[in-house]
Amino acid sequence: MFEVESLQHLLRTGSYLALLGIVFAETGLLVGFFLPGDSLLLVAGIMSAVEGGLNIWGVMACCVLAAIVGDTVGYLIGRRFGPAIFNRPESRFFKPEHVQRSYVFFQKHGGKTIILARFVPFVRTFAPTIAGVSGMHYPTFLAYNVIGAVLWGAGVPLVGYLIGNTIPATTVDKYILLMVAVVVGLSLLPVLLEAWKLRKKAA
Structure with missing residues (x-):
């Protein structure tokens, strides 16, 4: 879990390039599942409201663009290398349970997974690659990709921006950690519900 202060420092120093790089890595590279997507976008939106740097x-344009390109790269990795990329042994940066969770999510929701996965950590990283492995028609994937990127890449920063404009700038630092925790908690809720359903079914 990245600290809010670290995210603020990253955005102050790296600005839009930091947004582009992290969103792209989290959505396009399999090792990017640990990156702070939701919290970074929320903090960027809040900072754009209370500070003059962003x-x-x-912010929204960078996030949407990086999300579209990232998912496209993930899809191409899946199409090019196929199931073999998921057969590697577990390591510090590759957890088979994250892939399995994404696969179950994909099987349940089909193409809509590309949209829904934007709001679910871990699934967000692996879903486009699984779509490529499964041979999803690219124009269909691209349509879901763009819709999901706009809803997530523009929506989450916009929520942060509205919050930043609602809370007085002098007190926003007191509440920013709580707001990030709420957003991350909500994004993890689908994963927890899916795990509960699987455990209940197994029992």
């Missing part, structure tokens, strides 16, 4: 339109 513009909300620039």
Whole structure:
């Protein structure tokens, strides 16, 4: 879990390039599942409201663009290398249970997974690659990819921006950690529900 202060420092120093790089890595590279997608977007939105360094339109544009390109790269990795990329042994950066969780999510929701996965940690990283492995028609994937990227990449920063404009700038630092925790908790809720359903079914 990344600390809010670290995210704020990253955005102050790396600005839009940091957003582009992290969102792309989290959505396009299999090793990017540990990156702070939801919390980073929320903090970027809040900072664009209370500080002068970031513009909300620039934040949303960067996040949407990086999310579209990232998912496309993930899809191409799946199409090019197929199931073999998921057969590697467990390591510090590769957890088979994350792949299995994403696969179950994909089997349940089909193409809509590409949209829904944007809001689910871990699944967000592996879903486009699984779509590529499964041979999903690319124009269909691209449509879901763009819709999901806009809803997530623009929606989460916009929520942060609205929060930042609602809470006085002098007190926003007191609440930012709580807001990030709420967003991350909500994003983890689908994963917890799915795990509960699987455990109940197994029992």
